[in-house]
Amino acid sequence: MQAIIDTKAQIRSVAQNLFRERGFTATSMRDLADSLDIKAASLYYHVKSKEDILQEICFRIADDFFKAIEQIDFNTKNADELLQEAISTHVKVIIDNLDAAAVFFHEWRHLSQPHLTKFITLRKKYERFFTKILKQGIATKTFGNIDVKFTVLTIFSTINWVYEYYKPSGKMTPNEISRNLSNMILHGISTKKKIV
Amino acid sequence: MQAIIDTKAQIRSVAQNLFRERGFTATSMRDLADSLDIKAASLYYHVKSKEDILQEICFRIADDFFKAIEQIDFNTKNADELLQEAISTHVKVIIDNLDAAAVFFHEWRHLSQPHLTKFITLRKKYERFFTKILKQGIATKTFGNIDVKFTVLTIFSTINWVYEYYKPSGKMTPNEISRNLSNMILHGISTKKKIV
DNA sequence: CCTACCGATCGGTAGG
């Protein structure tokens, strides 16, 4: 049994990398098999289909995102602290799974139904954690009078792109990246006061 | 001649849409032909190859981005005004070419050499406009002591995602979106003062 | 995990 599990994990690992580099559609089962030094037909002993692999990648990391954010205690902190913590855990999941994150953000649309709908539903559910933080922050005047939906989308655009430029060999640590992103989202880059 | 030009523009228009929806690799020449009510072989009278279409889409909108940003007068304005204007023209190009922008941001990696290198070089050149604005703003203390490279990347992540959520039928106008994005990037969402 | 193979589809060409 152990061998099967390992092989499946290996397939996923190689697939994450190739799906990221070339895209899901442009990666063939033969490409995958070549990287694993087996024949394409042998892959089907471990996975049901090519899309089966994509599903596993997408929903595994979705699960990581939920597990991380659900550990945040939403009752004992201010909205700005909550937001910083949410950003930090989100960024950590991405950085710990760079290939999977890239696939998650780019290739999910190749999921077939009903998985596609399930995926979109999960994403909306996840967004609600951030919506909640923003609404709380507006209510307590911690945040300005912002458009919640627009701001949630903008926060995600800002923090999701991390997988694109983060390099483990780079000079910025994951914590520094999280801090800088939180800082930009909370305070911006200007030294001047906001004109409202 | 006019007919040929129109047909080529039609091919590009349909291709932008399909490449966006399904991705470059997952869109076949037969898909394109079907949408145009012609046969796949007939496409080759107008275009050299499938990638030829991708190249046109990517480099045309790249040109739009440059034309727009080159019209900004970099000498008579403060860094914060410059940044607002750069963001605004950038967002306008995206909103005026939603399909092409989506292809530009997602499918460029399917370009072959030497076009891929040319594309990346152009993108770096374009980023330099923003680098210049940030450096000027830091020098004049308009911006805080930020990491320039990181901030340029973060600004692009924040503003590029517009193509994903902008809907012409939505309640926010392009100008409002630009203003909100500039506001977030310059001042953030917090009402508190920045703690340095 | 392999060999052998299938039907479908791909990008593209020849020739009109």
Add this chain to the structure above:
DNA sequence: CCTACCGATCGGTAGG
């Protein structure tokens, strides 16, 4: 812009 077609490659199966 069409018909007719090509070699290559695709995801996947049968049977071991």
